[in-house]
Amino acid sequence: MDIKKVMVVGAGQMGSGIAQVCAAAGYEVVLHDINEEAVEKGLSRIKKQLQRQVDKERIEQKDMDNTVNNLATSVDLSNAANVDIVIEAAVENMEVKKDLFAQLDEIAPDHAILATNTSSLPITEIAAATNRPEKVIGMHFMNPVPVMKLVEVIRGLATSQEVFEAVEAMSASLKKTSVEVQDFPGFVSNRVLMPMINEAIYTVYEGVASPEDVDEVMKLGMNHPMGPLTLADFIGLDTCLYIMEVLHEGFGDDKYRPCPLLRKYVSAGWLGKKSGRGFYTYE
Missing domain, CATH: 1.10.1040.10 (N-(1-d-carboxylethyl)-l-norvaline Dehydrogenase; domain 2)
Structure with missing residues (x-):
């Protein structure tokens, strides 16, 4: 399963951090939120973080430019129609997530993985809102995402081995260490x-x-x-x-x-x- 294009849903602190590390790793990233103000605030946060790294000589200016060039913004969920994975980082509310995943299931291509950054909610219940529960998985990043090295990869009841391995490989490409976790309240962290x-x-x-x-x-x-x-x-x-x-x-x-x-x-x-x-x- 080849992942090249990523949509991150939610441009808050977690979502913008996830978008930043994905773009820095060379993925084509669409940062989505419900309005332009939220998206622009997320993009501004990313640029500020990158500039700080340039100023501290942790990365070069060309690295920042490449990362920013890999980022696009979205306020229309239909932009999920041509991505390989969606990583949801919206508010920690089950009804919101289920509604969002039901919409994404209709829009995203059949091969696309639907991942959630939930820190505690059941993956299996979120997956049940879709017609592709085998392609739904938890991908719980730690805060602040650009700094913290861990990703909890959480299998739902129906998550396929292929999807698990694809997300594990993607986590490694982001220079994160992934830990396999089963679907229990609160996971491990x-x-x-x-x-x-x-x-x-x-x-x-x-x-x-x-x-x-x-x-x-x-x-x-x-x-x-x-x-x-x-x-x-x-x-x-x-x-x-x-x-x-x-x-x-x-x-x-x-x-x-x-x-x-x-x-x-x-x-x-x-x-x-x-x-x-x-x-x-x-x-």
């Missing part, structure tokens, strides 16, 4: 990470320690590069809550019950870095 973050929030909620001290323990005591509460703010507390709810519902186990303080912060609009306030305050 968030099944391990989110309960740790949730437990860190409980230690603040119960008055065990301040956010600063919790983070210090994990950085200096466990050699984590970033404390769990700083990381939660970076991910977005609304995203953390949503994933904990997916885990709680998916496993039916109260060890995944979201901390009440996490719910309170999200209800208050304290979503972390993107809103200016979470466990820490941001300019």
Whole structure:
């Protein structure tokens, strides 16, 4: 299965990062979102990231130019009609994804792979919205995509071996290390990470320690590069809550019950870095 042209659906932080690494690897990339403003913001983010790498002499100007030349933008989903793979990086909502995959199934050519960057939702359920469940797969990149080397490749119930191998080979071409994961709530990364973050929030909620001290323990005591509460703010507390709810519902186990303080912060609009306030305050 030869992949040459890629559509990335969703031009936010994750989608633009995926589009950047695909374009840098020589793929022809279409960056899609629902309106011109969103697409242009994503493209601007990519150019800013690349310029920073040029300024730091990590890449040459010609590398940046080649990457940008490999990028096209789209606000019309019908542009999926001539791609080899679609990588969806839209909002983490099952109904949105199912609707999107049903549309892509109608538009994309028969050979095209439909991949989702979901961080926690069932691949099998997303695939059921299409008539090609054997060509639907999870391709979960880590944030920030240009920096982080891991991709979780998640098989749905019907995902074919050919599709799995094609996505594994594509991940390698992006200079990523892929890990094969089965279709369980949270996969591996968030099944391990989110309960740790949730437990860190409980230690603040119960008055065990301040956010600063919790983070210090994990950085200096466990050699984590970033404390769990700083990381939660970076991910977005609304995203953390949503994933904990997916885990709680998916496993039916109260060890995944979201901390009440996490719910309170999200209800208050304290979503972390993107809103200016979470466990820490941001300019």
